[in-house]
Amino acid sequence: MNILVCISVVPDTTTKISFTDNDTAFQTSGVQFILNPYDELALTRGLEIAEANGGKVTVVHVGLSDSEAVIRKALSMGAEAAIRINAAPTDAQQVASELAAIAGGYDLILTGRESIDYNGGLICGLLGAALNIPSINVVTRIDYINGTWSFDRDIDGGKESVSVQGPCVASAQKDLCEPRIPNMRGIMAARTKPLTVLEPKNNASGVTYTQFELPAPKQGVKLIDPSQAAELISLLKNEAKVL
Amino acid sequence: MSLVVFIEFADGVYKKSSLEALSMARSLAESTQQKVVAVQLNGPCDSQILGQHGAHKVLHNGSDLGAFAADSWGKALAQMCQETQAEVVIISNTYSGKSLAPRVAHELKADMASQVVSMPETSNGFRVKRSVFSGKAFAWVQLTSPIKVLALTPNSFPIQTWNESASLETTQVSASSTIQVESVQKVSGKIPLTEAEIVVSGGRGMKGPEHWGMIETLANQLGAATACSKPVSDMGWRPHSEHVGQTGITIKPNLYIAVGISGAIQHLAGVSSSKVIVAINKDPEAPFFKAADYGIVGDAFEVLPQLIEASK
Ligand SMILES: Cc1cc2nc3c(=O)[nH]c(=O)nc-3n(C[C@H](O)[C@H](O)[C@H](O)COP(=O)(O)OP(=O)(O)OC[C@H]3O[C@@H](n4cnc5c(N)ncnc54)[C@H](O)[C@@H]3O)c2cc1C
Ligand SMILES: Nc1ncnc2c1ncn2[C@@H]1O[C@H](COP(=O)(O)O)[C@@H](O)[C@H]1O
Numbered sequence: 001m002n003i004l005v006c007i008s009v010v011p012d013t014t015t016k017i018s019f020t021d022n023d024t025a026f027q028t029s030g031v032q033f034i035l036n037p038y039d040e041l042a043l044t045r046g047l048e049i050a051e052a053n054g055g056k057v058t059v060v061h062v063g064l065s066d067s068e069a070v071i072r073k074a075l076s077m078g079a080e081a082a083i084r085i086n087a088a089p090t091d092a093q094q095v096a097s098e099l100a101a102i103a104g105g106y107d108l109i110l111t112g113r114e115s116i117d118y119n120g121g122l123i124c125g126l127l128g129a130a131l132n133i134p135s136i137n138v139v140t141r142i143d144y145i146n147g148t149w150s151f152d153r154d155i156d157g158g159k160e161s162v163s164v165q166g167p168c169v170a171s172a173q174k175d176l177c178e179p180r181i182p183n184m185r186g187i188m189a190a191r192t193k194p195l196t197v198l199e200p201k202n203n204a205s206g207v208t209y210t211q212f213e214l215p216a217p218k219q220g221v222k223l224i225d226p227s228q229a230a231e232l233i234s235l236l237k238n239e240a241k242v243l
Numbered sequence: 244m245s246l247v248v249f250i251e252f253a254d255g256v257y258k259k260s261s262l263e264a265l266s267m268a269r270s271l272a273e274s275t276q277q278k279v280v281a282v283q284l285n286g287p288c289d290s291q292i293l294g295q296h297g298a299h300k301v302l303h304n305g306s307d308l309g310a311f312a313a314d315s316w317g318k319a320l321a322q323m324c325q326e327t328q329a330e331v332v333i334i335s336n337t338y339s340g341k342s343l344a345p346r347v348a349h350e351l352k353a354d355m356a357s358q359v360v361s362m363p364e365t366s367n368g369f370r371v372k373r374s375v376f377s378g379k380a381f382a383w384v385q386l387t388s389p390i391k392v393l394a395l396t397p398n399s400f401p402i403q404t405w406n407e408s409a410s411l412e413t414t415q416v417s418a419s420s421t422i423q424v425e426s427v428q429k430v431s432g433k434i435p436l437t438e439a440e441i442v443v444s445g446g447r448g449m450k451g452p453e454h455w456g457m458i459e460t461l462a463n464q465l466g467a468a469t470a471c472s473k474p475v476s477d478m479g480w481r482p483h484s485e486h487v488g489q490t491g492i493t494i495k496p497n498l499y500i501a502v503g504i505s506g507a508i509q510h511l512a513g514v515s516s517s518k519v520i521v522a523i524n525k526d527p528e529a530p531f532f533k534a535a536d537y538g539i540v541g542d543a544f545e546v547l548p549q550l551i552e553a554s555k
Contacts, residue, residue: 120357137342158428162312212382221538230553
């Protein structure tokens with residue numbers, strides 16, 4: 001069994017977001033980059049399934065050499081091999097087309113629900129469409145039972161269980177598992193695991209980010225005396241007009 | 244040339260977010276002289292409602308596609324978009340919409356943007372505003388392909404009505420999926436969090452799951468959905484589906500009421516696009532007050548009963 005996990009590298013969740021070059025680029029200086037939290041879940045569950053069924057997990061990342069520390073982290077969690085496609089990620093369609101070029105032949109492909117920076121949430125569906133295999137997004141359970149993939153996924157206002165025979169791609173949602181923390185042995189082993197660098201094939205273009213902006217700052221909070229809390233309701237009705 | 248809106252029909256009704264998408268498409272069409280086509284793939288069709296909310300024409304699929312699956316529905320929708328020569332395809336950024344949109348975009352070789360939060364700018368190319376960094380910022384993106392696919396965040400555009408009716412055309416598009424739906428569990432009678440206009444949310448300051456009755460009572464009286472902070476769902480006080488924030492759900496209601504939540508950056512990320520924010524916290528230094536429009540510095544257990552009484 002061969003499982004491919006697509007990983008993205010994102011700013012740490014505590015990052016205060018700001019922009020440079022007249023708000024046309026994300027300010028990366030001083031920002032710590034981490035493995036996307038949803039991809040950690042995808043990788044952890046992928047590893048559990050591979051270990052239980054005698055399989056192998058490969059991770060793939062589209063990005064430049066500065067993301068190799070994060071790729072090594074994925075290897076230290078237990079992935080056997082890594083592929084880095086040497087292109088700066090600019091858009092989901094570009095990334096998906098590079099991933100599709102190497103993603104054939106796997107029994108299961110996992111992504112995160114979304115990357116927490118650009119929040120596209122599109123790679124799972126784009127990859128499924130490009131490979132012409134089913135895509136199942138926001139999954140909270142993945143099992144491999146008698147040769148069939150079985151998933152729970154979030155739907156609007158509930159949950160559903162689905163099954164698929166044959167290769168498919170799924171995106172990890174938060175309930176999937178507890179993220180695995182690399183141990184010392186894993187960290188040592190990761191140093192010598194293969195990390196293959198491939199050049200991009202398609203150089204596809206997608207959308208262009210032209211301008212960023214921060215939300216308008218709040219005007220300041222209007223405080224209501226706790227003993228007069230009822231007044232809040234009338235302010236929300238008559239002043240804010242949201243009730 | 245047309246603007247196609249994918250209409251979600253579930254549990255016997257049209258999704259509010261689909262009517263929002265339709266209203267936005269019609270507003271966009273007023274300036275570009277395009278026709279708005281509402282595409283409905285399942286269920287019975289009410290072209291009058293869709294016409295009132297902006298459709299010039301309704302394209303209804305008469306053949307049964309079976310349970311929702313991104314691959315087969317994506318193919319069917321793409322085919323219908325081609326038939327109507329769609330230039331822009333608008334889908335709600337719901338769980339189903341977001342699984343469908345990239346599959347449709349691939350079929351149509353279209354550029355696409357998800358988490359779109361306002362009407363596209365078409366005066367100089369085609370630009371849309373989308374939320375990025377889990378709601379901590381916005382980005383303008385330029386789409387250049389002949390066909391464009393947008394996933395519109397719920398609560399981003401108000402529902403509008405037009406005093407018109409739409410023409411109805413029925414087609415037969417079938418497609419099959421290898422995804423087998425085994426079972427569906429819907430949480431009945433609850434307002435889906437992502438679509439709710441009002442959300443009442445509780446944090447660790449609520450002390451324990453046994454006190455959520457107050458949150459639920461207030462929510463019920465206001466017609467609100469309930470949410471919580473991450474530790475609250477991690478401790479199992481509330482289901483994970485209610486957890487909002489950077490690693491939870493991002494929401495954009497008109498009113499967000501946070502009770503006993505400190506306002507950590509990861510929590511704010513998921514809720515800061517809310518139009519009006521109320522923070523209730525006993526600590527005057529809680530960071531949430533910096534992000535709030537209204538605040539009450541006080542004990543939740545004294546404040547909530549007053550709010551419940553006042554909103555009866
Ligand atoms: C990688 C990462 C991702 C994260 N993602 C998320 C996320 O998506 N969503 C999220 O919510 N958090 C997230 N967090 C956690 C976040 O940093 C905070 O720890 C969390 O939001 C705190 O939850 P809280 O405000 O409920 O609890 P606390 O921080 O414990 O705050 C409780 C608040 O209640 C107040 N209080 C106590 N008693 C009362 C009372 N009787 N009446 C009124 N007020 C009272 C206190 O003054 C305090 O401000 C993440 C953290 C990390 C590291
Ligand atoms: N540059 C990348 N390289 C490899 N996988 C990626 C990359 N960007 C995103 N992904 C994968 O796609 C998922 C969704 O990302 P996105 O569509 O960007 O929100 C992520 O959780 C990753 O699994």
